[in-house]
Amino acid sequence: MRFQLSEDQQALQAGVRRLLDRRFDREALRAAVGAPGRLDRALWRSLGEAGFFALRLPEPDGGVGLGLPEAALLFEEAGRALLPGPLVATHLAAGRVPGAATGETVVTAVDGQLVEWLEAADVVLGETVGAVAMRSVDPLTPLHRVPGTTPADPLAVLLTAAEQLGTAARVCELAVQHARTREQFGRPIGTFQAVQHLCADLLVRTEIARTAVYAAAVTADGADIAAARLLADEAAVRGARDCLQVHGGMGFTWEADVHLHLKRAWLRAARGGGGTQSEELLAARLAA
Amino acid sequence: MDLSYTAAEEDFRARLREWLAKVLPTLPDRPSPDDWPGRRAYDLGWQRMLHDAGYADVHWDASPTTRLIFLEETERAGAPYVGANFVGLLHAGPTIAAEGTAEQRARWLPPVLRGEEVWCQGFSEPDAGSDLAALRTRARRDGDDYVVSGSKIWTSHAEVADWCELLVRTDPDAPRHRGITWLAMPMDAPGITVRPLRTLAGSAEFAEVFLDEVRVPVANRVGAENDGWRVTMVTLSFERGTAFVGEVVACRRVLRELARAARENGRWDDPVLRRRLGRLEGEFRALWRLTQWNVSVAEAGGGVPGTGASVFKLRYSHARQELYDAAADVLGPDCLDLDRPWVLDRLSSLSYTIAAGTSQIQRTIVAERVLGLPRGR
């Protein structure tokens, strides 16, 4: 047992982080917030070129030939960067929908009673008759509501959990950075125990979510995936909230990025049937 | 990322499983949680069986992964837990192995492994708990002895212990952390009085220890004089890092028992309770993964557990309390009956966020040492 990132996995993680830093920096993020509903096709294609969608396709089929653990690392980075778009649906459609693997075709899918990016996508998987547009709480994710309900795809749940993990890690960093530099009462607020303890809890939730997500990516077991989603939702949602608290009044502004992380975390927490479905799945496993 | 075991590890698991299936049915019944002399004998007997079968050193010499397999298999089979051997096997022993001289290792380690001697931990004092460096128990040098006076508190299993890992102040004028020394004190030395304290669970598992001019040979000092704080940090990293690992497996077994009990008494139909148990199953699965992660880190990094220990301790101690609160919900009114299963466990779970460093202290450690936030005052 070597439950650690291999050197290749570390290199992959660092490479994706660099790519996203370059292709989707804070300026790009803010530009996207200013142009709601518009999907950046050039960005999508460069993700395709980098192998984001074809990662798990076998090499003979033009894929990268890697597995679920590597996909989890990729989606963690996407979560960190707050990358917009139906990333999970397109990734899962690679090899099944022509053009998805290369990023030429943007694919979205009905998930429960919701569809993200319905109008911007080229291909929509699932029944969308009667779809009604919502005024999405996340300025970076357009949403429609559909009448029926589609059961959750465990792989989509896992990749979403990986995105939540990325958010959790990012908001922990943001909180710690702010606590180190912001001064009140003549010293950094990070010297105050009340602030220190908020930050410590941010880290603890992130680290337990990390091991749950990585383990689920290794085993691909349904109960492990359900556990990963519960821990990752908690780490992202509560983490973003605590990060906002550490930022004080500034945290409540549109200018600070904290609210974007929180809103995306809320949205992801609603995917795949929500936490209730995962709790019931784990309960059923317990009683089996 | 790899969660599979090597052929040699799987082989170890299979042999252990076979051995456990053979010997466990021959064990006598466990003495009551109140009867510490009885438990001492029982726990030492179990340790001796492990020793004779070649499993005694699994806590120290084996690889962290092998230790994990040992804990998993013994718990799964319902084998006795370390009990009275807790301090000797899980932190005093490892500290002596890491910091002691060759003679000290030869004197103290084999009897722990053979199940002959029990250790206790004399760190806390009435005015030095979280602020351990405030300890005042004095030791003055007299020839080849230290002469020790003062008092210790919350000393688990003191009544049945042969040895005590004792922190004393050897230089009252030095800065707080600099004047401390780590000693091995024989519990039968003249001048030691042990007064049992009753816990909220009704049992007498810890005690106050009064020390009146107790002579401890200088040869019993582990590490240099006045270097005891550093040695203490080694002890604490073992205490927080490895000591609770096996209990996660136990909690997962309890959860399955709770699900069974709830289905038998109809509580399972309550979706709120069912979902709560489901969430706890997710929590303990994740704690097990965190354990495997920390073990892999330790294996890569050479033995002494790292800062992952505080992260684990914080999360686990609260999860354990939530588990037994859920148990109370499964039991209904029976949760008020001390004769029912889980009720005593619920009471004892209350100590987990206090013993081995409170949650508040762990959070400060995570903030300052792991996240690097500036030190508070």
Ligand SMILES: Cc1cc2nc3c(=O)[nH]c(=O)nc-3n(C[C@H](O)[C@H](O)[C@H](O)COP(=O)(O)OP(=O)(O)OC[C@H]3O[C@@H](n4cnc5c(N)ncnc54)[C@H](O)[C@@H]3O)c2cc1C
């Ligand atoms: C079941 C049990 C077994 C034990 N066994 C042993 C043993 O065998 N040997 C041994 O040496 N000790 C043992 N202990 C003692 C244990 O280590 C201490 O109880 C613990 O470290 C807390 O110290 P205290 O009890 O003095 O509480 P205090 O330090 O007085 O703490 C009281 C409260 O104040 C908080 N607090 C204190 N300082 C701070 C701070 N700086 N910042 C924020 N909050 C703070 C604490 O978190 C706690 O909530 C045991 C304790 C228990 C409960």
